[in-house]
Amino acid sequence: MDKNTLISSFGKWVSPINIQKLSEQVKELKQDYYTKKLTTEAYIKLLLVAQLLEFKSLEEMSDALVDEDLQKALGFESISASQLSRKNNQIHPLILANLFLDLVWKIQRYHYKNGKNMPLKIIDSSTLPLNLTHYKWAKFRKTKAGVKLHLRLVFMDKDTVYPEKAVITTAKEHDRNQLEVLVDDQEAMYVFDRGYVDYERFDRMTDDGYFFVSRLKKNAVIREVYTFSLPDDCHVLSDKMVYIGTTQNRTENVFRLLEVMDTKGNLLRFITNRFDLKPEEISDIYRSRWAIELFFKWLKQHVEIKHFYGMSETAIQNQIFLALITYCLHVLIQLEMKSKKSLLRITRWLKRALWKPAYVWLRKFDGRASP
Template sequence: MDKNTLKSSFGKWITPINSKILLEQVEESKQDHYTKKLTTVAYIKLMLLAQLQGFESLEEMSDALIHDQLQKALGFESISKSQLSRKNNEVNPAILSRLFLELVHQIKEIHFKNGKHMPLKIIDSSTLPLNLTNYKWAKFRKTKAGVKLHLRLVFMNNDTVYPEKAVITTAKEHDRNQLEILVDDKEAMYVFDRGYVDYERFDRMMDDGYFFVSRLKKNAVIREVESFSVPEKSTVLSDRMVYIGSTQNRTENVFRLLEVEDTKGNILRLITNRFDLEPDEVSEIYRQRWAIELFFKWLKQHVKIKHFYGMGETAIQNQIYLALIAYCLNVLIQLEMKSKKALLWISRWLKAALWKPAYIWIRKFDNRASP
């Protein structure tokens, strides 16, 4: 983002951030109108460092400025906890949301350049619990508070996935309410779990030309129209054309219902409007839904998304977007280096070489080298 920062591995990591677009947004929103020291750009750099290093508090961020390289990167020698807290609650989350989407756009350009056709997009949500005493605005049960991250994840391959769209709400928001927001691309295949089951929406998706695979609840009523044979030695037990729902609340369209045995011997009922795929292909598509579970697990373990630096809604949203931005920066360096190394190793190497020349970090990406 600037000549001082770019000499370091940290500078290389944040290179994809488009300073021009970011500064234009800051100027338009007058975000830094009365700011002399902690500009929005400096705030983003420091918060991304906090995500990378796993800082526990604003005090720890303040103390980190003892490092002269960080001082050069930010343009000042010290900052107080109160200034950090104020900025964290003042920065408009829309700026960070836009930054996240800009990075997603860069990933997508590389993704489609590699010849990927119909992308697989997985939809799910994760609830981040909060202390009700400090976060009354996020109350969703008598004794609990929390926010929910609704996410659309693009599955590229077993080594690479990336978040494409995010919606942050309080935890009381039902998943089904976000489905239409997260489904907006007719050139994609969507996968989501039974928490999103809605017969009326299934009909609309069918009529509007959106393709999906989901899981039906065990007690769902079905009426069989036609049954097909399934391959021998397949995990697919049955393949049928059905209407879903009771007489009073039934789909208008016919869907495909497959019963599949998972690795634990459980029977899953999968519903889809893809009639052209082999039964095992549908089963495999749904199996990839597990990638979003792993993604949420990665976020909670390796970036700061469980412990928050502020108590206001703005501060919470900003920290979640910064976590997603940090993840995207890791994916972009992985794609740039054409590396098969896991993001965990990429992040560890970066932390070890943070303020050293970028080439020290970059040479670790040689695919012939073992971690």
């Protein structure tokens, strides 16, 4: 009998989670001592349902347990919002961070198996606003609070994009401070925006063998060393070898500066330490940065990170990691089924077939109708 006949679509979706490894870490961190009903495993499953169905509150989760299929998946018939709140504030974020990284590793195995080329790794951040009255620990302006998700996104191609590393801080943390944390792989090409411009770090990255493309600020001072000739049909306006910065604060290494015009007629300046690529390739690499903007947009529209279930720093971090885990589970089923279907369509099918046998959901990937 097909194994997918025996499990629900939800069971199939969460199957990449290594329960044994999860249990070992829960035991090590003593997370389920004296827990009778809401174990860490049950908590994760319930919160993943909440992310998938975009529940707005713990009360909505509690009410959802009238569903007998959800009861069966969790192993209990009811749970109060107060019990959920306590667990949400007690779960160590390290557990969910490690679960996220384990799923990332499983995604990467598909790439190694298929011999993919050097990936682009796009770095950016997104600020998630919070109510200052309830989140005073996250204050960053006189009347505002918020947290910031610093993210490294792997861009293999337009169909394969996934988060690889995440750091969660309060919103007042400057993006530049996380650059060294997010840059740790010499077998990649890093792409980031003007918020990460730091001449000293650019020198260190170059000396340490890391490659990058960034957008340079308009007021940046440059000293030209050499101008490369360009073919007539090249859309790049100029390609130069330069030092960046003033006499008092100038890079030690020479960099490559390209100027291009965007579709709105604005002049863009790209800086890189790659001299072996064609100018159009450098331009196209930076334009791939749109993928992380789309990723943040997807998160805010299709999982629940706008309504937080708790007010502590722990609860906020747990919910963000659960959102990233949700995305990774979607990517894994997409890779397993070798599907070009969008994550949005895959998610819609899953929601409709959540408690039906897994084959009902999986048949949609090859276009066959459900029985």
